[in-house]
Amino acid sequence: MISDHLNQWLTEHADLLDSGHINEAELLPKLAADEVFKIGVPTSLGGVGGEVADSVEAIAQVASQSLTAAFVFWGHRAFIEYLLQGDNPELRERLLPSLLSGELAGATGLSNAMKYLAGIESLGIAVRKPIDDSKRLLDGVLPWATNLRKEGFVVAAAVEVENEQPLIAALPSHLAGINRSDDLDLIALRASNTASIKVENASLTDEWVISHSANNFLPQVRPAFLAMQCGMSIGLARRCLVAAKQQLGPTRSALRDDYEGVDRHLSHAGKQLQKGLSKQRFIKHPAELFAIRLTLAEVVANAAQLELQASGGKAYVHNAANGFARRWGEAAFIPIITPSVVQLKAELLRHQEVLFI
Numbered sequence: 001m002i003s004d005h006l007n008q009w010l011t012e013h014a015d016l017l018d019s020g021h022i023n024e025a026e027l028l029p030k031l032a033a034d035e036v037f038k039i040g041v042p043t044s045l046g047g048v049g050g051e052v053a054d055s056v057e058a059i060a061q062v063a064s065q066s067l068t069a070a071f072v073f074w075g076h077r078a079f080i081e082y083l084l085q086g087d088n089p090e091l092r093e094r095l096l097p098s099l100l101s102g103e104l105a106g107a108t109g110l111s112n113a114m115k116y117l118a119g120i121e122s123l124g125i126a127v128r129k130p131i132d133d134s135k136r137l138l139d140g141v142l143p144w145a146t147n148l149r150k151e152g153f154v155v156a157a158a159v160e161v162e163n164e165q166p167l168i169a170a171l172p173s174h175l176a177g178i179n180r181s182d183d184l185d186l187i188a189l190r191a192s193n194t195a196s197i198k199v200e201n202a203s204l205t206d207e208w209v210i211s212h213s214a215n216n217f218l219p220q221v222r223p224a225f226l227a228m229q230c231g232m233s234i235g236l237a238r239r240c241l242v243a244a245k246q247q248l249g250p251t252r253s254a255l256r257d258d259y260e261g262v263d264r265h266l267s268h269a270g271k272q273l274q275k276g277l278s279k280q281r282f283i284k285h286p287a288e289l290f291a292i293r294l295t296l297a298e299v300v301a302n303a304a305q306l307e308l309q310a311s312g313g314k315a316y317v318h319n320a321a322n323g324f325a326r327r328w329g330e331a332a333f334i335p336i337i338t339p340s341v342v343q344l345k346a347e348l349l350r351h352q353e354v355l356f357i
């Protein structure tokens with residue numbers, strides 16, 4: 001699905017993307033040139049058609065080479081999905097061409113909103129002062145967002161509105177009062193343009209509102225948001241398993257059953273994800289998707305362990321060629337992406353559903 005050319009570029013640049021020793025501006029245009037952002041976008045809107053499931057697979061293929069690239073892909077593609085599912089066709093028409101071509105970076109600051117939806121925290125951005133029915137002044141903070149390209153971005157955020165439902169807004173980097181921090185000092189994924197945003201007296205007009213009803217919009221968009229996140233786990237786990245398998249010679253045969261088990265879990269969770277997406281089950285049954293995301297987080301942890309154990313001592317030596325150290329750091333990101341493993345476990349307890357997947 002992704003071209004050999006992109007695959008090769010990602011293989012060659014994965015460590016640099018992770019360590020940040022690369023011009024991070026290169027990444028988004030590289031992905032866009034492969035037309036990956038057009039996957040799952042209707043042809044009538046400039047895409048190449050297909051389903052969210054196709055985007056999941058494309059993100060998985062990118063994640064097999066570089067989680068930094070896959071996470072940027074996810075953030076950008078999630079923003080596109082918000083426009084597709086939002087109720088502002090003018091905004092969609094205005095932004096979609098430059099997002100699909102990679103000229104404009106789309107970022108999703110909706111972790112906070114997803115936690116809000118689950119009753120975990122309050123919204124970080126609020127209307128400070130309504131000006132009139134279609135214009136307000138905003139204040140607040142988005143502590144984390146990825147793909148905040150210095151060349152220009154637009155970031156989706158939920159905004160609290162007094163006596164009304166929260167709304168979902170697109171905040172463009174050129175808007176006065178939108179202040180990006182320096183890149184956060186991450187332990188991995190350093191070329192991901194991850195920073196925080198301070199919003200001070202920013203004027204938001206209706207033309208930048210993606211949805212006036214966060215309470216309807218968030219559950220509706222959550223299956224795509226989460227499923228595409230699962231693509232990152234699937235790709236990373238696949239890659240760790242490939243590396244582990246290469247090491248399963250006679251001296252490592254004791255690991256064979258473990259390998260088969262993790263491989264089976266990965267394949268089963270992947271199929272459950274595809275099935276749920278094709279039957280559109282996850283809007284009504286979000287707990288099923290939470291369970292898949294949890295299983296995949298476990299699969300990634302187990303696959304990285306397997307790669308370590310199968311590789312033995314050489315995994316512990318600096319060696320850019322095997323990529324293990326990078327994958328180990330990448331794997332550490334999977335449990336803490338919102339919805340994090342902790343949040344999902346709490347949410348499943350709340351749902352009181354026993355799911356066998």
Ligand SMILES: Cc1cc2nc3c(=O)[nH]c(=O)nc-3n(C[C@H](O)[C@H](O)[C@H](O)COP(=O)(O)OP(=O)(O)OC[C@H]3O[C@@H](n4cnc5c(N)ncnc54)[C@H](O)[C@@H]3O)c2cc1C
Pocket residue numbers: 075107108109110111112143144145146147184186189194333336337338340342
């Ligand atoms: C590399 C990376 C990229 C991310 N990109 C995005 C994105 O694009 N969009 C998005 O919405 N979210 C993004 N996030 C946020 C992520 O989805 C989680 O919300 C975040 O990891 C917090 O998870 P949590 O809810 O478990 O922690 P929380 O419960 O929010 O925090 C746990 C503890 O850590 C502290 N803490 C949190 N952040 C920081 C910090 N920066 N410095 C110091 N202390 C801190 C908190 O105060 C708290 O005490 C990103 C996170 C990372 C690590």
